[in-house]
Amino acid sequence: MTNQGAFTIFIAAIFINNILLSNFLGMCPFIAVSREVRTAAGLGAAVAFVMTLTSGLNYLVYAYLLEPLGLEYLRYIAFIVVIAATVQLVEMVIERTSPVLYYALGIFLPLITVNCAILGVSLFMVIRQYSFVQSLAYGAGSGVGWALAILAMAGLRKKMKRSRVPAALEGPGITVILAGIMALAFIGFSGMVPM
């Protein structure tokens, strides 16, 4: 078990080891839902919430159910089941509280289920042998980091509407290039905290 403080892990997950920009996980909604700042913020918040919740829940499932019974190999399927149920729950809550956000997120809300960043966080948490509190901090940090990245991208794309993009690169093409440049910029943070 690593003995880094939870706060360090939280900050590191946002900036140094940003799940999106250093691991390139969760790219599909990152590219598809980053056209509008408002929807990007909504999806970012939903992903951050689901990530925090599922990393905590998956820690409990792993530490108190799978590990004692020697069923660690089941973690992929168990994690996905927990994530799917959590997303369903979040979907119901959003539909009830904000139908406009619900329709704006559209298909990407249920697709959070198969957002690999979320499964990735749960699996990294096991590999890095985090404790419960560390897992929560890591999940929350990764979620905030993902939301930050998609918000930054949505802001850039909004500005870009008025810039002249080569025709062949319009849309997803320039977005992937932007993501690469953003990832390079985030490398500047690396080495600040040893992970």
Next chain:
Amino acid sequence: MGDVLTAVGVLVGLGAFLALILVVAERRLVHSGPVRLTINDADPVEVPGGEPLLSVLRERKIFVPSACGGRGSCGLCKVRILEGGGPVLPTETPHLSPEEIEDRVRLACQVKVRDDTAIEIPAHLLEVEEYEVRVEAIEELTYDIRRVRLAFGPGVAFRFRAGQYVQIETPIYDGLGEPVYRAYSISSPPQDTDAIELIIRKVPRGICTTFVHELLLVGDRLRINGPYGDFYLRETPAEAVFIAGGSGLAPFESILADMAARGVRKKVTLFFGAVSRRDLYDLERLHAYGERLPGFAFVPALSHPDPGDDWQGETGLITDVVARHYGSMEGMEAYLCGSPGMIDACVRVLTDKGVAEDRIFYDKFA
């Protein structure tokens, strides 16, 4: 062996536990128990929460017109929501004008009844009822247009205004998961209360028209609801022009028969646009109104007559024929029935000719 059983047991247990949580959450969040629905200042009624308003109303036998069956694509099911309903959704905005949004108009199929809700619907919709009818006769008018006569049961009198339409519930047939509703104008006069006639053109890949043209037989039973619409003749002294395209002749046949039966006097010219002679029907019947109705004229026009048609009448697009026929049309009324494209083109020509926009009447069946 034991390991496998534990693994299966753990997964099943985990799945069941999560499913239980979701079921409880759905109970509490989606189906929020009974809510109170107030319709047009009547006493509130209790309805189950969480369902789309359109289906809640249909359950209560209130038939708000909907041509797409609740998918949010036709924009016909507009109602005013005075209380509740939540914010306007992105799925509704394409169908609502800024004035309508200001006026709290919403699409009944998209609004879910979650809290106590008060709505306002046109009073005549409360008179709409569902009927079971029997197909009494099917007549081939052209190669792709059929007249279908639907008889109500004994003791049932169907009352409507000439020009109104009904919706046919297309039963589930191959490839269709749920019944769909399509709107058709009534072509028979309102004096016939025991049966109605509809004129239905076959639309390539159309769900209901394919059903009517390929599967419907005399003696079959169908469900319809109606009557709907305010496409009826305004009995003013103003001269009127009727413009029909294809199967759009239906409401005018009903209006003319009604005028003849009641002795309504009004100067009316009916323009009937078709492609070639094989698309024309009911010509004799319509020409005959020239003798029964003083001030009535009938002008059929072909846009592309076949060389063998021996056509002496008007040719050209129906909009051009109408434009040629009149100088200024100021003070006139216009009644249109046909495809959305034809209606849009006619509205442009008519307003150019001086017809006031609120004197142009049509039902657009998208």
